[in-house]
Amino acid sequence: MRTTGYGMHPENIADLLAAAGDAGIVLTYAEDRAFADVSLNRFASLNSTRLDWQGVEVLERSEEFDGDGLREMVRRYGGEGELVVVFWGNHAVPSVALEAEVAAVHAEVVVGSCYECWLYLTDGHVLIEFQDGEGFVAARVPN
Structure with a gap:
């Protein structure tokens, strides 16, 4: 499996991982691709x-x-205990999995870590896109 370049810059999310502590899980390339296949990759x-x-x-x-x-x-679209996967605009930064409430508590750190990211709420099948300076879009992931 090709992993060249994935996750080479975890320092970009060091503040988020420090804030989340043990609640933040850095995903492997295979895990990143599996979550992307059921979320990001379903959008044009x-x-x-x-x-x-x-x-x-x-x-x-x-x-x-x-x-x-x-x-x-x-908080509006995530359920209690729901897993949220955070994908970054740069594939060199590894994706992170957190519970929805942990992502909500540390939302400033999430948006402060990047210019763009996507949060996949796994139970509700909702994807939130963040583009710095433009805002957020929340959408149901297509089947």
Whole structure:
């Protein structure tokens, strides 16, 4: 399995991992790809880092682009104990799995770690996209 480049820069998420402690799990390349196959890869893209929301069930759009905006969305769409996988815009930064409440509590650190990321709420099959300066989009993952 090709893993070249994946996870070479975990230092980019060091603050999130420190804040989350044992609640944050760094995913292997195989785990990242398995979660991507049931979430990110089910959306068309407009370019390499933006998802195309046409033809999918968009639940909410928010012009907020800070920790408070992300916290509200994660709490609104994430269930108690639900696993959230955070994918980063740079494949060299490894994906992280956290419980929804941990992601919500540390939302400032999540958005402060990147210019773009996607949070996949595994039980509710919801994907939240973050684009710095533009806001959030929450959508149901297509089958």
